[in-house]
Amino acid sequence: MSKNRLSERSALILASLAGGAKHGYALIKDIQDFAGVRLGPGTLYGCLSTLEESGLVESLPAVDRRLPYRITALGAELLRTRLEESARVAQTGLARLQGGLA
């Protein structure tokens, strides 16, 4: 998966996993808390399968029959690049907004 193909939802999952390994329900709750986006179960596992195939996420041994997932080094690198790009766009936009309003 190239950085250009990292979807918004995949980025949210990676951002959630950047804070530590989580299983499905914990992922949904965490993403809802920090981003205000509620992922559907289908969307979650669709993204997880894509991310796992791309080596950006890996599963850990089951805990209480639930599989925790964690971000890989490659996933962290891709997420950092993506967030830096987003931050640059956000800073530029905010600065221009401030200049235009002044």
Place this chain on the structure above:
Amino acid sequence: MKLRIARWLFRLAPTQTRHRYRGDFGMLIDDLADARELRWGQCVNIAATGLRLRLRGLGRRRGGALIGALALVTLVLSLGAWLPPGNPAQPTRKISVPSASTTTVLVIRRTPTTAGCPPSPVSPSGARLQVLPEPKGITTFRSTVTVVYTDGTCEYTAKWNLSHAGLLPNGR
């Protein structure tokens, strides 16, 4: 109910995804149900994602062809449901069907007059008239009838009325 449907809908996902995440997915659905957060929208989400993953597995070209075929079928079914049925073919009041009309009726009680054929071919009792092929949506038509008498053959042009299954006034 929603729990069962959600689990069942996960079968729409590709086999590989299903086998990989079946147990974990089941636990997630249980968690959502326990928290009373399982909604019908999430069932739709499971179905839609499963189909999307399957289409992605088919590749862009085959997936596009499948979606196109489904859209076409949906369009045809929708049009079929919305459009009123066409008017049924109205029976033609008088049509000549020469190709379907030559019929032989055997009459053995009567013989041609010495001057020629009798003015009207009358079917004997028990005689059976068969028109091949059977004209559909036609009640009245003209035909040529060959009547074989005991000592000769006469040809008539007759008007047939299938609704009455009998002979109407004829002409030579």
